[in-house]
Structures are given as C-alpha cells and as structure tokens.
Amino acid sequence: MTNTRRIDAHQHFWRYSPTTHDWIDDSMKSLRRDFLPDGVAPLLAAAGFDGCIAVQAQQVVDETEWLLSLADEHPFIRGVVGWVDLLNDDVRQRLANVAAHQKLVGIRHVVQAETEGFMARPDFRRGIAALREFDLAYDVLIYQRQLAEAVDLVRAFPQQVFVLDHIAKPHIRDHVGGDRSSFDAWVSGIKAIAAQDNVFCKLSGMVTEADWSGWTASTFEPYLHTVLEAFGPQRCMMGSDWPVCTLTGSYDDVTGIVKGATSTLAVSERDAILGGTATRAYGLH
Numbered sequence: 061m062t063n064t065r066r067i068d069a070h071q072h073f074w075r076y077s078p079t080t081h082d083w084i085d086d087s088m089k090s091l092r093r094d095f096l097p098d099g100v101a102p103l104l105a106a107a108g109f110d111g112c113i114a115v116q117a118q119q120v121v122d123e124t125e126w127l128l129s130l131a132d133e134h135p136f137i138r139g140v141v142g143w144v145d146l147l148n149d150d151v152r153q154r155l156a157n158v159a160a161h162q163k164l165v166g167i168r169h170v171v172q173a174e175t176e177g178f179m180a181r182p183d184f185r186r187g188i189a190a191l192r193e194f195d196l197a198y199d200v201l202i203y204q205r206q207l208a209e210a211v212d213l214v215r216a217f218p219q220q221v222f223v224l225d226h227i228a229k230p231h232i233r234d235h236v237g238g239d240r241s242s243f244d245a246w247v248s249g250i251k252a253i254a255a256q257d258n259v260f261c262k263l264s265g266m267v268t269e270a271d272w273s274g275w276t277a278s279t280f281e282p283y284l285h286t287v288l289e290a291f292g293p294q295r296c297m298m299g300s301d302w303p304v305c306t307l308t309g310s311y312d313d314v315t316g317i318v319k320g321a322t323s324t325l326a327v328s329e330r331d332a333i334l335g336g337t338a339t340r341a342y343g344l345h
Contacts, residue, residue, distance in 0.1 A: 064331040064336050064339075065138075066111075066334050067109065067110065067111050067335040067344070068104060068111070068298065068299060068302070068315070069113045069264065069299040069338040069342075071115065071301070071302045072114070072116075072304065073096055074118070075096075076092055076093050076094050088307055090307060091304065091307070095303040097130055097134040099303075100311070101136060103312075109335075111137065111138040112136060112137060113141060114141070115140075115168060116141060116143040119143050119170060121158065123143065124158055124164070125158065127140045127142060128140050128163055131161075138344045139163050140164050141165060141199050141342075142167060142168070143168060145187075147183045151187045151190050152190050155167075155194050156194070162345060165197060165342035166199055169184075171201055171202050171210075172201050172229070176209070179206070180209065180213075189217065189220075195343060197221040197341060197342055198220060198223070199222075199223045200222050200259075202224075202228055204230050204231060204242070206228075207228050207252070208249060210224070211253045214253060214256045218256070219258065220258060222256075222258060222260070223260045223297075223342075225299075226264050226265025226266070226301070227261060227262070227263065227265070230243070230269060231243075231269065232266060232275075232280070233270055246286075250286055250290050259291075260296070260337060261287055261297070262299045263287065263296055263298050264301045265299070265305075266317070267307075267309050267317070268301070272308040275309075280317055280321070284322075293333050294329070294336075294337060295341075296332070296333050296337055298319075298334055300314050318334075322334075
C-alpha cells in the first residue's frame with residue numbers, strides 16, 4: 061500500500077473556438093468541441109488518479125487565467141502550466157501577474173512551432189531566466205529534430221527545472237516502418253538531454269506520434285525503455301495528454317501503456333512515475 065498521490069501530469073481543457081484553436085485541423089475533427097474538467101474527472105477517478113496538471117493549449121494569458129480559475133473550482137486540478145509572453149521586455153511583471161496564484165506551477169511556449177534557433181534567442185532566454193524568481197518549471201514542447209537545441213538550452217540554465225513533454229515527439233510511425241537512423245538519432249538526443257539532472261520527462265503524447273489505427277502497447281516499449289534508462293524513474297512522470305489522446309485511444313488505453321510497462325518496477329519507482337515525480341518537479345501543494 062502507498063500513500064503517494066497519483067497525478068496525471070498532462071491534460072488540457074478548452075472551450076472550442078475555430079479561431080483560437082486553429083491548430084485543430086481536419087484530421088482532428090473530434091476535438092472541435094469543449095473539453096472541461098467534468099468530462100475527465102470520472103476517468104481520472106476510475107483510473108486511480110487523485111489529480112492532474114492542466115497544460116496550456118493557447119498562447120494567450122487569458123487562457124492561463126481561465127485555467128487557474130478552473131483549478132480554483134476543481135481541487136483535483138493540482139497545478140497549471142500556463143503561458144506568458146517570455147519574449148516581452150516586461151516579462152517579470154507579466155509573470156508576477158499570474159504567479160501570485162499558488163496553483164501556477166510552470167510555463168510553456170509552443171516551441172515546436174518555432175523556427176530553428178528560437179531557443180537560442182536572447183529575448184527567449186531572458187524570459188527563461190526570469191522563471192526561477194517565481195519558482196516555476198518550464199515545459200519543453202519540441203519535436204525530435206529540436207533536441208540538440210533543447211540540450212543547449214537546459215545546459216545554459218542548470219538551476220532551472222525543465223520538463224520535457226511527450227518524450228520529445230519521436231517519429232514513432234516512421235520508426236516502426238523501419239527508419240532506424242531516425243530512431244537512433246532520437247535515442248542519442250534523449251541521452252544527451254537526460255544527462256542534465258535539472259530535466260524531467262513526461263511519458264506522454266506517444267500515441268499521437270504513432271500510427272493512430274495500428275499501435276499496440278508493445279509499439280512503445282523501445283521508447284519507454286530508452287527514456288526510463290536515460291532519466292531513471294525518479295525523473296519520469298506519466299501524462300495522458302487528454303483529450304488529444306482520444307484521437308487514437310481511450311483514456312484507459314493510453315494510461316494503460318505506462319501502467320503496464322512499469323508494473324514490474326519497484327514500488328518506489330512506480331510511485332514516482334505515477335505521481336511522485338510530478339509532485340516534486342512542479343512543487344505541488
């Protein structure tokens with residue numbers, strides 16, 4: 061028996077608007093509706109989770125404030141990873157405006173959509189440097205091709221807590237099709253970023269990088285093995301990426317991948333992945 065809280069470290073909520081959620085293209089039509097806390101609360105409870113981390117899906121401060129209001133209304137939302145304009149000259153004041161809320165635990169920028177070299181920009185790094193003042197983690201959302209640039213970023217800020225989202229989005233559907241060189245490049249990048257002990261990793265977002273209609277739990281075994289070996293269970297956390305994960309599987313299907321792959325680990329290691337690491341990395345109250 062364990063007293064460790066179970067935390068789903070990566071979920072999203074939104075009131076759908078075609079203008080503000082223009083990233084939801086025709087291949088994701090099922091996401092073109094509202095997804096709110098009441099929709100996931102029973103799924104969390106049935107799967108044995110005590111709470112979750114809500115993560116930004118829009119790059120507007122209004123959404124961050126809305127997520128924090130949801131966290132006030134729904135205690136199972138243990139923390140919010142929001143957005144502020146890290147490139148703004150007045151970034152410290154902008155952070156101060158939202159960081160007064162105790163459930164703001166991190167900031168994320170959608171770097172996967174930025175051009176090469178973005179993470180080296182002085183204005184972006186000035187924003188990253190401001191996060192420690194407010195005891196905020198930074199979620200690193202990138203594609204596999206951006207791993208080298210991310211390694212350079214995290215090395216530049218050894219005292220800053222970073223959380224790598226979605227295991228850096230490897231090309232799972234291509235790797236399964238036989239692209240070994242791409243897989244090997246991802247492995248190399250994961251080992252390099254894991255060598256920095258200020259970086260944690262979310263075991264999340266894998267199913268949407270795979271063949272949506274053709275994956276099985278075994279599809280992800282090489283990826284989970286690589287990440288767990290590189291980071292160790294004490295720096296890994298499970299995230300469902302709900303509701304995006306519903307494009308290709310149920311909540312139980314997706315959370316079951318990590319639960320199944322970690323079922324033979326020591327209790328302390330499994331506790332870390334299913335809640336302890338998220339609690340520690342984000343400083344959850």
